[in-house]
Amino acid sequence: MQTENYETSSIIAAERSGTSDPSEAQGPTTKSKRTSEFAEVGRHLLRNRAAVVGLIIIGGFVAASVFAPLLSTHDPLRTALGNRLQGPSSEHIMGTDELGRDLFSRMLYGGRISLNIGLISVLIGVSIGVPIGAISGYFGGKLDILTQRFIDIMIAFPGILLAIVVVTVLGVGVQNVMIATGVASIPVYARLVRGSVLAIKEQSYVAAAHAAGLGHTRIIFRQILPNCLAPIIVQSTFQIATSILWAAGLGFLGLGAQAPTPEWGAILSNGRAYIRTAHHLTTFPGLAILFMVLGFNLVGDGLRDALDPKTR
Amino acid sequence: MSTGLSPERAVLEVRDLKKYFPIRTGVLSRVIGHVKAVDGVSFDIRSGETFALVGESGCGKSTTGRTILRLTGATGGEIRYDGEDVLAASGDRMRRLRKSMQIVFQDPYSALNPRMTVGAAIREILQVHGIAHGAEAQDRVEELLVRCGLESYHSWRYPHEFSGGQRQRVVIARALALDPQFIVADEPISALDVSIQSQIINLLEDLQDDLKLTYLFISHDLSVVRHMADRVGVMYLGKLVEVADKDEFYREPLHPYSQALLSAIPVSDPSVKKQRIILKGDVPSPANPPAGCPFHTRCPYVMDVCRSVVPELKPTPSGHYAACHLVHPNE
Numbered sequence: 121m122q123t124e125n126y127e128t129s130s131i132i133a134a135e136r137s138g139t140s141d142p143s144e145a146q147g148p149t150t151k152s153k154r155t156s157e158f159a160e161v162g163r164h165l166l167r168n169r170a171a172v173v174g175l176i177i178i179g180g181f182v183a184a185s186v187f188a189p190l191l192s193t194h195d196p197l198r199t200a201l202g203n204r205l206q207g208p209s210s211e212h213i214m215g216t217d218e219l220g221r222d223l224f225s226r227m228l229y230g231g232r233i234s235l236n237i238g239l240i241s242v243l244i245g246v247s248i249g250v251p252i253g254a255i256s257g258y259f260g261g262k263l264d265i266l267t268q269r270f271i272d273i274m275i276a277f278p279g280i281l282l283a284i285v286v287v288t289v290l291g292v293g294v295q296n297v298m299i300a301t302g303v304a305s306i307p308v309y310a311r312l313v314r315g316s317v318l319a320i321k322e323q324s325y326v327a328a329a330h331a332a333g334l335g336h337t338r339i340i341f342r343q344i345l346p347n348c349l350a351p352i353i354v355q356s357t358f359q360i361a362t363s364i365l366w367a368a369g370l371g372f373l374g375l376g377a378q379a380p381t382p383e384w385g386a387i388l389s390n391g392r393a394y395i396r397t398a399h400h401l402t403t404f405p406g407l408a409i410l411f412m413v414l415g416f417n418l419v420g421d422g423l424r425d426a427l428d429p430k431t432r
Numbered sequence: 433m434s435t436g437l438s439p440e441r442a443v444l445e446v447r448d449l450k451k452y453f454p455i456r457t458g459v460l461s462r463v464i465g466h467v468k469a470v471d472g473v474s475f476d477i478r479s480g481e482t483f484a485l486v487g488e489s490g491c492g493k494s495t496t497g498r499t500i501l502r503l504t505g506a507t508g509g510e511i512r513y514d515g516e517d518v519l520a521a522s523g524d525r526m527r528r529l530r531k532s533m534q535i536v537f538q539d540p541y542s543a544l545n546p547r548m549t550v551g552a553a554i555r556e557i558l559q560v561h562g563i564a565h566g567a568e569a570q571d572r573v574e575e576l577l578v579r580c581g582l583e584s585y586h587s588w589r590y591p592h593e594f595s596g597g598q599r600q601r602v603v604i605a606r607a608l609a610l611d612p613q614f615i616v617a618d619e620p621i622s623a624l625d626v627s628i629q630s631q632i633i634n635l636l637e638d639l640q641d642d643l644k645l646t647y648l649f650i651s652h653d654l655s656v657v658r659h660m661a662d663r664v665g666v667m668y669l670g671k672l673v674e675v676a677d678k679d680e681f682y683r684e685p686l687h688p689y690s691q692a693l694l695s696a697i698p699v700s701d702p703s704v705k706k707q708r709i710i711l712k713g714d715v716p717s718p719a720n721p722p723a724g725c726p727f728h729t730r731c732p733y734v735m736d737v738c739r740s741v742v743p744e745l746k747p748t749p750s751g752h753y754a755a756c757h758l759v760h761p762n763e
Contacts, residue, residue: 328606
C-alpha cells in the first residue's frame with residue numbers, strides 16, 4: 121500500500137513536468153521540441169477513432185502475416201484432390217480451394233505477400249515519383265516539358281500494361297511484381313506532386329525563403345513538399361489497394377506470384393471460375409483485400425489530419 | 433539618363449530596369465509578345481529614407497520590388513546596392529546581398545509556411561546563414577518577436593493561430609532576422625483591417641528609427657504614403673512618370689496622372705470643395721502599350737506630341753522629376 125501510494129504520486133509528478141507549456145521551457149529547446157512534435161502527431165492520430173480502427177485492422181493483418189506459421193491449421197501448399205472445393209467447416213475454417221488446399225492457411229501466407237506488394241510498391245512509387253514531380257514543377261522550363269511529355273507517355277499506357285512491360289523485362293516473380301507495380305505508379309505521383317508544387321511555389325513564403333537566401337533543396341524539402349503531404353498520403357492509401365489488385369492481375373496472367381505460391385490476388389482470380397459453386401474462394405480474399413484497403417484508408421485519413429497543424 | 437540628384441549617398445541605384453514577361457502560345461510555347469511590366473525604370477534610394485512607389489494595380493510597382501531582390505530575373509538594366517551589381521552577383525556574394533535586403537509581403541496569410549511554427553521558420557534562416565544555432569537561435573527568435581510586438585512564446589505557434597496583424601508582425605520579424613539595412617515593403621498593410629494598419633505602420637517607423645533601415649515602400653494608398661514616405665515615385669504602365677520629395681509632390685504634383693491620383697484622396701473636412709479629376713477609360717494593356725507617352729490615352733491635356741514622342745523623366749530646376757511634355761515643353 122505504501123509503495124503503491126509512492127508510485128502514484130511520482131507518476132503525477134512526472135505528468136506535471138511532462139505537460140508543462142512549451143513557452144515555459146528554457147534552454148536548448150530545439151531538439152526536445154522536435155521529438156515532442158512527433159509525439160504530437162502520434163497523440164492526435166490515437167485520438168482519431170477512425171484512425172485507431174484502421175490501425176487495429178492493419179495491425180491484425182500484420183500480426184496474421186507475421187504469425188502465419190503459428191496460426192495456420194494446414195500446410196498452405198498441400199493438395200488433397202479428394203477434398204476440393206469444400207465450404208467452410210470446423211476442419212477448414214474458410215473451406216478448401218480447387219486443389220483441396222486449406223484456404224485459411226493460404227490466406228495467412230498470402231497476406232505476407234500482398235501486404236509487401238502494397239507497401240513496397242507504394243514506397244517505390246513515392247520515392248521516385250515525388251522527386252520527379254517536385255523537380256519538374258519547381259524548376260519548370262524545358263526540364264518540365266521533357267519530364268511531363270515522358271510522364272504523358274507513361275500515363276498513356278494503362279498501369280497494368282506498364283507493369284506487364286516491367287515484369288516482361290525483369291522476369292516473373294513476386295519481387296519483380298513489387299517493382300513493376302511501383303514503377304507503374306510513378307507517373308501518378310509525378311503528376312500529382314507537380315500540380316501541387318506549381319500551386320505552392322507561387323506562395324509568398326516560398327519567395328520569402330528565396331529572399332532569405334535558402335537553397336533550392338531546402339526550399340523543396342522544407343517549404344514545398346510538407347505542404348504537398350495531404351494529396352500524397354491520400355493517393356498512397358488508394359495506391360496500396362490498386363497495387364494489390366494489379367499484382368493480382370499479373371498473377372492471373374501468370375506474370376506474378378507463381379503457383380503454388382499463395383497470394384490474395386491469385387487466389388481471388390483462381391476462385392473466379394468457381395464463383396457459382398464455391399463462392400468462398402472469391403469471398404474471403406475479396407473481403408481481405410477490402411478490409412486491408414479500408415484499414416490503410418482510415419489510417420491515411422487520420423495521418424493527413426494529424427500532420428496538418430491546422431486540424432490538430 | 434541620370435537621376436543622380438542625391439547629394440546624400442544612394443544606397444540603391446536602379447538604372448533603366450526592365451522586366452518583360454513573355455506571352456507564350458501553342459504546343460511549342462512560341463513567344464508572341466511581351467508584357468512590359470517594368471519598362472525602363474530608374475531611381476535612387478538614399479540611405480535611411482523611405483522611397484514610396486505608388487500607382488494603380490498592375491503598373492509594375494510590385495514587380496519592380498521583386499526584381500530588385502532578384503525574386504524574378506530582370507530583362508535588362510542595372511541595380512546597384514551599396515555599389516555592388518545585384519543582377520550580376522552570384523553564389524556567395526548574392527548570399528551576402530540577401531542578408532542586407534529583405535522583403536515584407538502584402539498578404540500575411542500566404543507569406544508564412546502553414547506547416548512550420550514561426551519559430552522554426554525564423555530559426556532556419558538564422559541557421560542557414562550561420563548566424564546562430566540551437567538555444568542561441570531560439571533566443572534571437574524570441575528577441576525578434578518581442579521587438580515586433582509579439583510574445584516570446586509565440587515562436588511555438590503555427591501561422592493559423594495568429595490574426596492577420598500578428599502574422600504581419602511575424603513576417604516583419606522574419607525579414608529582420610538577417611539584420612538587413614534595406615527592406616522592400618510590398619503593400620505591407622493593404623491586406624489588413626484598417627484598425628490594424630496604423631499599428632503596423634508605427635512598427636515599421638519605429639524599426640526604421642531604431643535600426644536605421646531604408647525602405648522601398650510600395651503602396652497604392654496615397655494617404656499612407658504621405659505619412660510614411662520621404663520621397664515618392666509614381667508609376668504608370670511600367671514607367672516612372674514622376675519622382676519628387678514628399679512635400680513637394682503633395683503640394684504641387686506635376687504629372688497629370690499624379691494630379692488625378694491626388695485628387696482622389698478623400699478629405700476629412702466636408703466643407704472643402706475638391707475638384708476631382710476623373711480619368712476616362714482604363715489602363716491600356718502592358719502587352720500593347722500606346723505609342724508616345726503611355727498616359728496619352730487618358731490624359732486630359734493630351735497634345736499631338738504626346739502621341740508620338742515618349743517624354744523623358746527629367747528634373748525641373750527645383751529637382752522635381754516628371755516625364756511629361758507639359759512640364760518640359762521644349763522637347
